Structure formats: structure tokens, C-alpha cells
Amino acid sequence: MKSLKAQGHILSDTRQQLKILDHNDMIPFQQKLGSIRLFPLKPKGIEIFQVNIGKMCNQTCRHCHVDAGPDRKEIMTRDTMQQCMDVLKLYPQMKIVDITGGAPEMNPDFRWFVEEIKKHDRHIMVRCNLTIILANQKYYNLPQFYKQHGIELISSLPFYTQDRTDRQRGNGVFEDSIKVLQLLNNEGYGIEGSGLVLNLVYNPAGAFLPPAQQALQKEYKQRLKEKYGILFNELYTITNMPINRYLDYLINSGNYERYMDKLIAAFNPAAAQNVMCRNTISVGWDGYLYDCDFNQMLELKVDCPAKHITQFDTSTLNKRSIIIGQHCYGCTAGSGSSCGGATA
Numbered sequence: 202m203k204s205l206k207a208q209g210h211i212l213s214d215t216r217q218q219l220k221i222l223d224h225n226d227m228i229p230f231q232q233k234l235g236s237i238r239l240f241p242l243k244p245k246g247i248e249i250f251q252v253n254i255g256k257m258c259n260q261t262c263r264h265c266h267v268d269a270g271p272d273r274k275e276i277m278t279r280d281t282m283q284q285c286m287d288v289l290k291l292y293p294q295m296k297i298v299d300i301t302g303g304a305p306e307m308n309p310d311f312r313w314f315v316e317e318i319k320k321h322d323r324h325i326m327v328r329c330n331l332t333i334i335l336a337n338q339k340y341y342n343l344p345q346f347y348k349q350h351g352i353e354l355i356s357s358l359p360f361y362t363q364d365r366t367d368r369q370r371g372n373g374v375f376e377d378s379i380k381v382l383q384l385l386n387n388e389g390y391g392i393e394g395s396g397l398v399l400n401l402v403y404n405p406a407g408a409f410l411p412p413a414q415q416a417l418q419k420e421y422k423q424r425l426k427e428k429y430g431i432l433f434n435e436l437y438t439i440t441n442m443p444i445n446r447y448l449d450y451l452i453n454s455g456n457y458e459r460y461m462d463k464l465i466a467a468f469n470p471a472a473a474q475n476v477m478c479r480n481t482i483s484v485g486w487d488g489y490l491y492d493c494d495f496n497q498m499l500e501l502k503v504d505c506p507a508k509h510i511t512q513f514d515t516s517t518l519n520k521r522s523i524i525i526g527q528h529c530y531g532c533t534a535g536s537g538s539s540c541g542g543a544t545a
């Protein structure tokens with residue numbers, strides 16, 4: 202399967218995606234926020250510095266909001282990583298660095314970047330898709346590298362069964378993911394008292410909202426332990442965002458309007474208070490700044506003069522209004538959704 206970009210798909214033009222999201226008779230997200238006095242949406246400060254170091258990935262998952270894949274060549278250069286480091290040194294209040302992709306490990310400067318960040322004593326989270334560790338010999342020692350640097354791992358496992366995982370992420374992904382989870386457990390990841398955190402991510406296989414996070418976590422823990430002896434820390438349930446390949450899926454399957462109606466009907470004011478853009482800044486592979494990873498994928502740069510990492514300035518960024526749109530309903534439905542799971 203190719204990325205939308207490699208297919209020359211009409212949705213690879215983000216303006217087309219925004220046109221679809223905006224042109225309907227659904228209640229504007231802005232109006233919903235206004236009804237709970239949250240518009241304009243303002244940041245509370247920047248605690249999490251999320252860096253997307255490239256769109257290249259060894260997988261081409263059907264629901265990918267990044268439109269990542271082996272055919273994507275956009276990756277962050279070491280110069281841009283250095284600019285990120287310069288910013289981190291200036292702002293110690295940004296205690297958490299969240300490294301994402303694509304498969305971030307495919308960036309040849311990934312390990313250098315991690316080591317540099319560690320010198321400045323920040324907590325690092327890496328969004329590791331698991332299978333990358335078996336994709337090539339050069340990645341086989343990643344579990345030891347992660348352990349050495351105390352990296353927190355956040356890894357997608359859309360379900361605890363093979364059929365549902367492979368349908369969404371590709372043939373053989375479940376089997377490889379299980380092998381890698383066992384390897385990580387052997388290193389101490391997910392084991393109580395080790396201090397090595399391994400969190401898993403669930404996202405729905407179709408056009409529906411995730412179930413309750415706590416109940417599903419219990420189910421995952423039971424099933425993965427019984428069948429494969431696997432342990433992990435927390436399960437994050439994440440709502441699929443109606444952008445990129447998931448938007449393509451919704452339209453092709455005739456589910457788009459029904460799904461948007463579901464998201465809107467499930468609008469939760471408590472989740473809206475806690476949307477992740479209020480305490481996170483997202484850096485793109487080319488150094489541009491975004492309110493979140495989703496706005497990044499829709500190419501909606503922050504609405505303030507500090508648009509690039511070279512212009513980073515928290516006082517300017519903290520005064521900005523966050524750019525919102527109909528896709529934001531994905532963050533506020535039900536128990537809410539963020540890179541760290543449910544928010545309400």
C-alpha cells in the first residue's frame with residue numbers, strides 16, 4: 202500500500218481535506234467551544250515539546266493520520282534537531298520531550314538526538330511502532346538503547362488479537378509486535394519496579410469511538426498476559442481523527458457523515474478543557490510549529506509570529522489562539538482523546 206502522497210491522491214492536498222471538513226451543515230467546533238466559554242481556545246503554558254522527526258515509516262497503516270510510509274522521504278535534519286536542542290536549553294519548564302514520526306527510529310540522527318536531549322535531563326517519550334525493531338538488523342539493539350536512556354515507550358497495538366491488528370496495520374504486524382513486546386519485557390519494560398515504562402495504544406478498527414479506557418486496559422492486561430506472558434503499564438485509548446488516511450477510509454466506506462455526527466453528539470466539555478494543544482507544542486520535520494500533531498498534518502501552522510523553531514518564544518506562543526476546526530471534535534468526544542489517551 203502506498204501513502205496518499207505517493208498515490209497522488211486528492212486528499213494528499215490538505216486544502217482538500219479542510220474543504221471537506223468545513224463544508225457541511227454540522228455545528229462548527231468554534232460554536233461548541235463558545236457555548237462553554239472556551240473560545241478562543243488558549244494555551245495554559247508549554248510543558249510538552251513534541252517533535253515529529255519524519256514521515257518515513259516501515260508500515261503503512263490504514264488509519265494513519267500522518268500518511269506515513271516507506272515512500273515518505275520527509276525527515277528532520279540534524280541542524281533542525283540542534284535548533285530544537287537550543288530551544289530546550291532555554292526553556293527548562295518544558296520537561297517532557299515526545300518524539301514521534303512516522304517511525305522516528307528511521308531518522309539516521311534519532312539516537313544522536315535522544316542522547317543530546319538526555320544531557321539536558323528531560324523525560325523522553327518515544328512513539329515506537331514495535332515492528333521497527335525487527336525491520337532491520339541495525340534496529341535490533343533498540344530495546345537496550347531505550348533502557349540505557351530510560352526512555353518511556355508508547356506503542357500502538359490496535360487490539361489484542363491478530364485479525365483486528367493486522368487488518369489495520371498490515372499482515373504479520375501482530376506477530377512481530379508480540380515478539381517485540383516480549384523482548385521489551387525481557388529488558389524490564391512494563392515490569393513493576395523496573396522504572397521502565399511501556400504504554401500501549403488502542404484505536405478503533407472502524408468508524409466508532411473507543412470504549413472506556415480503564416475497562417479495556419483490564420481486558421488487554423488479562424489477554425496479553427494469559428496468552429503471551431506480556432506485561433505493560435497503561436493502555437491509552439485514542440479516537441481516530443478524521444484526517445489523512447482515516448478520512449479517506451471514512452469517505453470510501455460511506456461512514457464520514459455518520460462518524461462526524463457521532464463525534465459531535467459525544468462532545469464532552471470536560472474533555473474540551475483538557476485538549477492536549479493547551480500544554481503541548483508540536484514541531485514539524487522542517488522546524489515549523491503547530492498547536493498539535495493533527496494541525497501539523499493539516500499544515501495549520503501556529504497563529505502567531507513565532508512560526509518556526511528559530512523564532513521560538515514562549516511568551517509569544519502562550520498568547521496565541523489555538524487554531525481549531527471540525528477535526529477537533531475527535532479530541533473532545535466521549536472520554537476525550539490525546540496522545541496520552543483519554544482526557545476526561
Ligand code: SF4
Pocket residue numbers: 258259260261262264265266267268269270302303304330
Ligand atoms: S500509524 Fe504509526 S506505524 Fe502506522 S504508518 Fe502511521 S506512523 Fe507508521
Ligand code: SF4
Pocket residue numbers: 476477478479492493494495496523524525526528529532
Ligand atoms: S485537534 Fe489539535 S487543536 Fe484541535 S482540539 Fe485537538 S489537540 Fe487541539
